[in-house]
Amino acid sequence: MANAHTLRMVDYNQNSEVQALAASILSELIKKFAAKILVHLAPNEILNVCEYGCATGGSSIAPIRAIEELAGQRKVVIIMNDLPMNDWKTLETTIEAKFPRIDFKYLAKTMYSPIAEEASIHLGYSCFAQHWLDNGAPTGLSGDALWANQLPMNCLERQSWEKASRDNWTNKLLLRANEIVPGGRLIIHIHSSLNCGNLSENFAETLRKAKFQMITNKELSPEQAIDLHIPQYCKSPAEIFNILCTPEMSSLWQMEEAHYQQLPCDELFEQSNIKKQIGFLKGFLDSTLRTSLNQLQINRFWDHVSQFASNDSTALTSNGMSTFISLKRLG
Template identity: 25%
Template sequence: MASDPIETRKSTEGMVDYNRNSSAQQQHAIMQADHIRRLVGKLGRVEPELRLVDYGCGPGMSAIETVRPAIETYRAQFADAPIAVCHSDQPGNDWNALFGLVNGPDGYLSDNGPLRVEAAVGSFYDRLVAENSVSLGTCFFASHWLSHAVRLNAPGTVLFNDLHGAARVQLAEMAYRDWVSFLRHRTAELKPGGYLLVSALGSVPDAAEANGAAAAGRGIYRAMQAVAQSMADDGMLDAEVLNGFVFSLWFMTATEASEAISGDPILATACEVEHLAVTPAPENPDDLFKDKVDDPAEYARLYVGYTKAFADSTLRTQLFEPSAQAPDAASELADEFYRRLDALYRAHTTTYACEIWHLTVALRRR
């Protein structure tokens, strides 16, 4: 089968208003705090230092909430032991915003023991830090983004879970390769006895879905497809561009994640699976903004903001800019898209609710 063109730009570059609209990410990091504490508690004293790496950290408070419980747990055991914190993400991350938070009143630099903060800039589908150097690696809400954007023959959907035929096979193969590559690099970077904790959006079996699984967030992607199609029907978006556009995401089922690990000879030898499951979010799993459904205007505002936070750069570079007929047209198309998305959520509310299932994997380096 001939390959479709792969775009080198990463889909997460240039995310906008991330900290303000990343409530799901922040809640998820807080939810994982006890898991992080348990893993740090198992490590004992680490020489020459405890090194924490947060892969795909992003620019927001979720990065702070990921690191804080690890520092607090280790300090309670070893008050004067050195700690190094490494935040890792792509060049397009808003690093100024991140380190402003690290150094701010809600940051973690008030810690009294020796603590060094650093950054590793690059894709987590490559090696990012030295081998055998990481005590605890974390990666939240990031590994479901694939290594590269891709254009497929995908009329009628922007969501991987609604693909059929060759397009679905191609994206599934890419997702498998990326997951194995990501874990191989992280496993090599872990110290023997170190842990990797990954939690991303997941999928659950659902016989009512055409492909037998329900993907987290399926409602919000179907809302984006409906809005984009309405704009294509009105001649505002290039129909050919839309028919080739799909988000470069894959939310794995527990079976997909597990079989990729056990079926890879390097991973099966190098690490032990301590935990692997897909579970519903502990709060509002059936609708991210369920608490606001009685206020359609606020409900719509929250969904539009959330969409902008994770999807704006992808939509602009892969849909609006290729459809633009003039230099300023891409921004005008974006404004119209979000106006229509707001109207859609006001009118239909829970029809396009964003359900959340989390895939969580904890690995120990042998």
């Protein structure tokens, strides 16, 4: 099992172009606002950084490089945080050889818990992490939906997922407010939905069709169909900013800059390459599929996906919506 898990995580790094694109955009915000932090640090003061949800490092390189370039000869300590089942060996191999002057620390626990000591972090950042729900799926999903965003807005199941995501977002902001020093920054990329709450990625609809086909062919039991879901909830701009604009959050965080945009994956990646796109999707979905399907069923699922994509070069495109935010800790 360990070897299979390691292989999956290595595959994630090798199929993380979309994550790396978002990280490169996030890095521009890091360059801009980390520079403002450094102005107020004494020349010999250590720059303390934390990456929340680092995965295996593929999308960490651009942000770390931006931080290193800004810091110059200043000592930098970066806490790399992710869940205990993360492939920590691959993470270390990916980043430590590239950044020998940086002191890395590794912390295996959920980001929805305290990560650092009170007022100890100057710069926190997170890329492609906040849409994954902390405690997994709050309910099963009816019909052929794989994401709660594919259910109607008035559906009780969807509303429970929306609440779980809202609670996660609130909790994360409160936890980071305790850890980040006054004047420090939290810079985040949030994988988002369209402003109507639906998903913009074509691949999500194609995967929904594959689930429907398996239900139709009786390749899934009724219980498996309900349990076959991805524990992500992509928030709309309103769901993100409404929390930030509450009196409680406004007293803790000043929103300095925000961008809501669709990632231009079509312009940068060969998204019509079905084999490559399925590799990308497997990199972050297969571990979830294994919780409800056996290997034969997983193979059948991807067979259906391939068939639906074979006559449509846009069927697996990943042009998702993204929200980039820089928050300044008040106090």
